[in-house]
Amino acid sequence: MNRFPLLLTSIFLTLPLQAQEDEFQTVITPAFSPVTWERLVNAESEPENWMMYSGTLDSQRYSRLDQINTNNVTELEMKWSYQIPVIDRAETVPTVVDGIMFITEAPSNLTAVDARTGRVYWRYDHELPEDLRICCGRNNRGVAILGETLFMSTLDAHLVAIDARTGNVLWDVEVADYEAGYSKTAAPLIVKDKVVTGIAGGEFGIRGFIDAYDPVTGELEWRTYAIPGPGEPGNDSWSGDSWKTGGAATWITGSYDPDLNLIYWGTGNPGPDWNGDVRLGDNLYSDSALALNGDTGEIAWHFQFTPHDVHDYDSIQVPILADIEYQGSTRKVMMWANRNAFFYTIDRETGEFLEGEAYASQTWAQGLDPNGRPIRVPGMAPTYEGILVSPPIVGATNWYSPGYSQQTGLFYVTSFDGEQEFFKRDEDYEEGERFTGGGGRYNQPMDAFHSSIRAINPATAEIEWEFPIMPRSSAGITTTAGGIVFTGSADGYFFALDAASGEELWHISLGARVHAAPMTYAIDGQQFVTIASGNVVYTFGLKND
Amino acid sequence: MGNLTAQLGSLATLMFSGLFFATSGSLAEDAGNLYNTNFDINAGLRYFERQCSRCHGFDAKGNDETGAPDLTGRLTRASSEVGIFNIIRTGIPGTAMLPAASDLPDAQVWQLVAYISSLSTDPANIDLPGSVANGARLFTNKGACDSCHMIGGQGGRQGPDLSRAGERRSPEELLSDILNPHTDVAPRWWTMRVTDKNGVVREGLRMNEDSFSLRIMDDDANLWSYPKNQIASFERIEASTMPSYTQTLSDSEVDDLVAYLFSLRKES
Numbered sequence: 001m002n003r004f005p006l007l008l009t010s011i012f013l014t015l016p017l018q019a020q021e022d023e024f025q026t027v028i029t030p031a032f033s034p035v036t037w038e039r040l041v042n043a044e045s046e047p048e049n050w051m052m053y054s055g056t057l058d059s060q061r062y063s064r065l066d067q068i069n070t071n072n073v074t075e076l077e078m079k080w081s082y083q084i085p086v087i088d089r090a091e092t093v094p095t096v097v098d099g100i101m102f103i104t105e106a107p108s109n110l111t112a113v114d115a116r117t118g119r120v121y122w123r124y125d126h127e128l129p130e131d132l133r134i135c136c137g138r139n140n141r142g143v144a145i146l147g148e149t150l151f152m153s154t155l156d157a158h159l160v161a162i163d164a165r166t167g168n169v170l171w172d173v174e175v176a177d178y179e180a181g182y183s184k185t186a187a188p189l190i191v192k193d194k195v196v197t198g199i200a201g202g203e204f205g206i207r208g209f210i211d212a213y214d215p216v217t218g219e220l221e222w223r224t225y226a227i228p229g230p231g232e233p234g235n236d237s238w239s240g241d242s243w244k245t246g247g248a249a250t251w252i253t254g255s256y257d258p259d260l261n262l263i264y265w266g267t268g269n270p271g272p273d274w275n276g277d278v279r280l281g282d283n284l285y286s287d288s289a290l291a292l293n294g295d296t297g298e299i300a301w302h303f304q305f306t307p308h309d310v311h312d313y314d315s316i317q318v319p320i321l322a323d324i325e326y327q328g329s330t331r332k333v334m335m336w337a338n339r340n341a342f343f344y345t346i347d348r349e350t351g352e353f354l355e356g357e358a359y360a361s362q363t364w365a366q367g368l369d370p371n372g373r374p375i376r377v378p379g380m381a382p383t384y385e386g387i388l389v390s391p392p393i394v395g396a397t398n399w400y401s402p403g404y405s406q407q408t409g410l411f412y413v414t415s416f417d418g419e420q421e422f423f424k425r426d427e428d429y430e431e432g433e434r435f436t437g438g439g440g441r442y443n444q445p446m447d448a449f450h451s452s453i454r455a456i457n458p459a460t461a462e463i464e465w466e467f468p469i470m471p472r473s474s475a476g477i478t479t480t481a482g483g484i485v486f487t488g489s490a491d492g493y494f495f496a497l498d499a500a501s502g503e504e505l506w507h508i509s510l511g512a513r514v515h516a517a518p519m520t521y522a523i524d525g526q527q528f529v530t531i532a533s534g535n536v537v538y539t540f541g542l543k544n545d
Numbered sequence: 546m547g548n549l550t551a552q553l554g555s556l557a558t559l560m561f562s563g564l565f566f567a568t569s570g571s572l573a574e575d576a577g578n579l580y581n582t583n584f585d586i587n588a589g590l591r592y593f594e595r596q597c598s599r600c601h602g603f604d605a606k607g608n609d610e611t612g613a614p615d616l617t618g619r620l621t622r623a624s625s626e627v628g629i630f631n632i633i634r635t636g637i638p639g640t641a642m643l644p645a646a647s648d649l650p651d652a653q654v655w656q657l658v659a660y661i662s663s664l665s666t667d668p669a670n671i672d673l674p675g676s677v678a679n680g681a682r683l684f685t686n687k688g689a690c691d692s693c694h695m696i697g698g699q700g701g702r703q704g705p706d707l708s709r710a711g712e713r714r715s716p717e718e719l720l721s722d723i724l725n726p727h728t729d730v731a732p733r734w735w736t737m738r739v740t741d742k743n744g745v746v747r748e749g750l751r752m753n754e755d756s757f758s759l760r761i762m763d764d765d766a767n768l769w770s771y772p773k774n775q776i777a778s779f780e781r782i783e784a785s786t787m788p789s790y791t792q793t794l795s796d797s798e799v800d801d802l803v804a805y806l807f808s809l810r811k812e813s
Contacts, residue, residue: 130636134643137600439599
C-alpha cells in the first residue's frame, strides 16, 4: 500500500508555511492506492483523505486536520471550483483518496477530479429511464470506496460499481423495481467485505430494507427488511396488511462500530405519511434506529423514536457514535438529533435510552418517558381541515449530516424552528403511485421562522450554544481539530464557527443554497475544505503567501 | 364592498361551474380540455394533492427549496391549457419536473389541467362592479397610491410595483390588500430598524436579509447595507407600512380601485 501522502501530510503539517509553499510548486499527481478495509477502519488516522460519506465509520465528521484553525480561518481563499454540468442542486459530499476527489452529481452521475485543481479525470453518466418515481428531487449524496472500486446508488434503484481509475462500470445491479416507487440517493457504507446500502421511496408505499452486496460480484449477501414480515416480531404492530406498504425507507447512510460489529441505520416514516388510520399500531421499525449484525444483518436491537408517526418525522439522520463520559463512567453511545425535534443519547451496545430533550420548537409531544418514548399531546394528528403542528414536515432537522467534535465533546446540528398545517387525505395504494395520505402547508412566509446551528452536550441533552441563520438551512456540518465547525446556509453562505463558543469566525457568500455537508482533506501538506453550493463544488485553503 | 363581495361569490360559482373554461383563451386550445366541470376540477385537486404537492406545495404556491414554481398566478412555462397538459405529460427535461406516469389516462391529465387553471383568474371571465377609469384616477388622486407604488415606471418606491398586479392577485386578494394591508405582508415589505454601534438608528423596508447581513431602503430611498456582526441590534417589524383604506375610500371607490388594479397586466 502506498502511504506516501500520509507521510507527506504528517511532515508538512508541522512545517512553517514557507516550506509548504515550496512544496506547492510541484505538480506531481499523488498516487492512488487501493482502499483496504483496514484503511477505512483507521480512516481517522489518515485525515488527508475523506474516504466515506461521513468521513469515518463512526460518522462524527471530525477531522484531525488543524492547519486551518480558529486563529487563521479568516485567511481562507478559494482554490478552485468545479461547475457540475447538470443544472440541479448538489447534495453531494465528495470523497477524496490520495489526491483524487469523487463527486456525485444529479441525477445519478459521478466525476473524478484532481483534488488539487478541480480538473476532471473522468466522468460516468448513468443512463436513467424517463419515468422515474422520485419524491423529492434528483439527488445523489456520495459514493463508497473499497479497493479500487466506487459504489454508487442511482435514482432507478440500482447499485453501480465503478472503477476508480477510469470510471468504467464493473457491474450494475437492480436493487429494487423503480416502477414500484423504489429509488436510491444515499452513499453506500462499506462494512468489512460488503457494500451496505439502503433504499428510498417512503412516499410510494414501499417496504424498506437494508442490503449487503458482494463488492466483487454485486451479488446480494443479505437483506434485512425495516418492516418485519408475518411471524416476525413487530409485524403485529401494523394493522391488517398495512406492513406491505408501510414505507420505512432507509434513505441515508448509516454508521458502523468495528468493536461491537454493529451497523447502525435509521429508518424513515411509515406510509401513508399523514394518514395513520390505515396502519394502526406502532408501525415497527419505521422512524427507528436499527442495530444490525455486521456479518448477517440480523437485528440486534431497535429504538423507535416516533411510534405510529403521522407527521413524516423520518429517522434517517446519520447516527454519530462516540465514547463519552456519562454519569461517572465511559459509555459507548449513539447521538441522534431527530426530525421530530428531540435529541437522544442512546447506549449503542444495548439500545438503552440514556438522555433526551427537545432541541427545537415542537408542539406534538409533552416530552419523553423514562424509556425515551414520546408522550403525545392529544389531538395533534393531521385532519381533513388541517391542524398546526411543530415541527413542520421538513422537521427540526432532516437528512443533512450533524457533526461531533472530539475536542469539545459537543454534538452539532442544523435545526429549524417552524410549524405547518398538516392535512389528512384518504388514498388507496396503487403500485408506483404516491401513497402519502395528505400533506402540509405553511401559513407564514419562510422568513418568519428560524434556523440555527445548535451545539448539544450529549451527556445532558442540553443546548450549550446556538448560532442563528436564516431559514431553512439544509446544510450538513463538519468539525476539525482546528477548533472549527464548518457548515453552510440556505442563503448561500459557507461559514466557520468556533466549536467551543459558537462565535462566528469567517463566512463567504457562495451565492446559492448549500444543500450539502462540507468535508476536508489535505494534499502535500496543505489542508483544503470543500463545500457544494448550488451546482458548484468549491474548495478553499489558506493563502499561500 | 357588498357589491364586489357578491360579484366574487358569483365569480367562484362561475369558475367552478365549468363555464370559466368554456369561454377562455383561444378556441383551438380550449377544444383540448373537455374535462372542465366542477367534478373534474375536484378530481384534479385530489390528484394534485397526492402527486404534485410534495414539490409545489399543498396550496400550489411553490417551494423555493425544491425550485417548484408557484402555480397560482401567471405560469412562466405555459400560456395555455395545452401547454400545461404538455408539461404534465412530458415533464421538463433536466429538472425535477418528471412526466406523469405513462399509463395515466389523458382524461386525468386534463382534470389536473382544469384544477391548475382554476388557480389563476382569467380577467375575461370576470365582470367587476368597479370602474377601471375611476380606479385609475383614484390611484393618483384621492388614494395617492402612486406616492408609494409605481405603475409603468411612474410612482413611488415604498411599495410593490403594481404594473402587473392583475396577474399576481385576484380581485379578492386586491380587496384584502387595500382594506387589511397587514394581513399577508411579504417579507420584502417588512420594516427593519437597525441600531449601529454608535447608537445611530435607521429604519427602512427590508430589501433583503440573510444570515450575515441585511439591506434596507429608508424613506428617502437611500439603500443601506449592514453586516450583522457590526451592528448593535436590529428589529423586524412584520407589518405593512401601507395604511388601510377602510376609512379613506367609499365602498364604490374601493370597487373602482380593485377593478383598475385587476386590469393591470402585461397586455394592458
